[in-house]
Amino acid sequence: MPRPATDKRERLTAAAIHLARTTGLEATTLAAIAGEAGVPSGSVYYYFKTKADVAGAVADGVADQLAAARDGLPAEPAAALVALLGTYLDDATAIRAHGSLLATASAVPGDARAHRETLAWIADQFEGLGFARAASEARAVHLLAGVEGGAALAHALDESGPLEREAAHLERWVSNTKA
Amino acid sequence: MPRPATDKRERLTAAAIHLARTTGLEATTLAAIAGEAGVPSGSVYYYFKTKADVAGAVADGVADQLAAARDGLPAEPAAALVALLGTYLDDATAIRAHGSLLATASAVPGDARAHRETLAWIADQFEGLGFARAASEARAVHLLAGVEGGAALAHALDESGPLEREAAHLERWVSNTKA
Amino acid sequence: MPRPATDKRERLTAAAIHLARTTGLEATTLAAIAGEAGVPSGSVYYYFKTKADVAGAVADGVADQLAAARDGLPAEPAAALVALLGTYLDDATAIRAHGSLLATASAVPGDARAHRETLAWIADQFEGLGFARAASEARAVHLLAGVEGGAALAHALDESGPLEREAAHLERWVSNTKA
Amino acid sequence: MPRPATDKRERLTAAAIHLARTTGLEATTLAAIAGEAGVPSGSVYYYFKTKADVAGAVADGVADQLAAARDGLPAEPAAALVALLGTYLDDATAIRAHGSLLATASAVPGDARAHRETLAWIADQFEGLGFARAASEARAVHLLAGVEGGAALAHALDESGPLEREAAHLERWVSNTKA
């Protein structure tokens, strides 16, 4: 059973995300993306209009990957938030080497979908804990800023310490939280 | 009275920092840097061996700029930390548009001088407040991760709110701090 | 009926040989080669990986041209050798101006195919005249060294005399030869 | 006792000859020449008008070197000719690697002084052996064409055999010669 043709677009996007995170999209050739995806290089332009379009797909793909990851998290709000922090720790090696996945999406200006959705999901959890919407959103920003800042330091210093410490700190903060 | 020759290297570096922050260094032509610096384009290679060398100068220049900015801050530790957070707020418009200055330095892999120096300086302030070295360093990471994370969100969302909120939060945290 | 695509590579190679002989390959721009071949300049890199690659094609092309020229020569060995000397005389004007075609191939170091094949062919003729292989090879070297030396002097002095004299001398030597 | 200033021009020329033979003048930077000569790079233009001028100096210098070498040869004509062939054999390693010194001079078009003088000197020897001027000049061409052709093959094939064989052959030819 051959893979459906549209699969190629997905493989292309996945390859682009991988290379964008490891090498930077700017520094990555469309030919390299096609090569890694195992797709004929001429075909990139069948699936994408321009390289900027590929960048858009990267941002979208990252948002999708993050959404999928959140779907696997516990339903109970406090546990869900702790688990979210856990995904950063699980990814610590890659974060130290290449930065957080969300930061990869930042490289594409003008598309903050991944950020907005992540923030909204976190706020939903706080609301589930009994906080009002406004307070929940404020807390969401605080939590995401904390881990992303920790991730940024971990990447810059090539040391997972900052990420681990921030995650632990936020975990305590979440656990002690009461609406 | 003509400008000293060495001035050109500095103008080149300043232009490179500016363009690196607004456009990204990768996407910036050496010719563009020369143009913005008002230096003949062929001369870039008299002052820098290679484009990677320019990137190094950018990272160095950012570290220098940040060090200079810290020099202007109050001597009293608690006030100094609050003032540091204030520099982020003063720079809010640019941060929203292009990210924090420190993030610009991150684009040059392998050179974390700006990060290390900033962290050390912050830790010094906490030590000045009576904390042990280890605790001071942990607090420094927390503070920097917080503002930088806030700045990252502000940039991604093109909204200064997250930066302002994180800065305010950390200001309170610093003020309530007692060794 | 459009020219076959592969024709472009050949036109490029021919132009490169021509310019290598008249101007020197080092001094010849890839753009100039493309221009003379009537091929878009960006396309050179579709057919050749690098300029050194073009140099290789020049050496190969020269070897091919010489082989083709030898194919048109008489089958009888003595006549064939005399005819080979005749090709130098036919080419005297170009040799005086730019040196022998074989000398053009020498510009590409490490590739002596044209020399080896020419030498082998000459040795074959002497073998055909009844000489042992070793003696034939020695005579081949003597004959080729003679004409090429004559050609080199003709080029240096911009005077066909030396070439004509050496060719005539070798012709007699070949004719008087008996195994 | 410091070296006279004019020494620098000579060192520059010597370096240029060396690099022209080993690397090719075209491929050699004026800075590299200055470097090898131990002369400040800006000074090249004090001693030479242009790079083409340096090329002229190379051709001239080669002619001078060859003339100096001939000065050390025996006075007796037959011995002198044999000794001339000996200089090629002494230089065999360099010839195999970089071609004959005379060939280096050929790279500079329009200046055949080295060739003309060498030819004249050889003709003089034959005259000394009793040949008429015209016959002597013809013999000179034959002898020089032979060694230079042998040298060219030795260089192209990276094998000293052809040079040695041609030199030996010509030596016999000279020795058996009687006016």
Added chain:
DNA sequence: AATGAATGAGTGTTCATTCAT
């Protein structure tokens, strides 16, 4: 007289993009 600093014109090479098939 001699030179280090500075530069502009030019070169090889890359790559996003187009298009015929």
Added chain:
DNA sequence: CATGAATGAACACTCATTCAT
């Protein structure tokens, strides 16, 4: 539909040359 062949615009980098001192 899909793609391999082809290309032009752009870029990093080199170097002969100039000139103030």
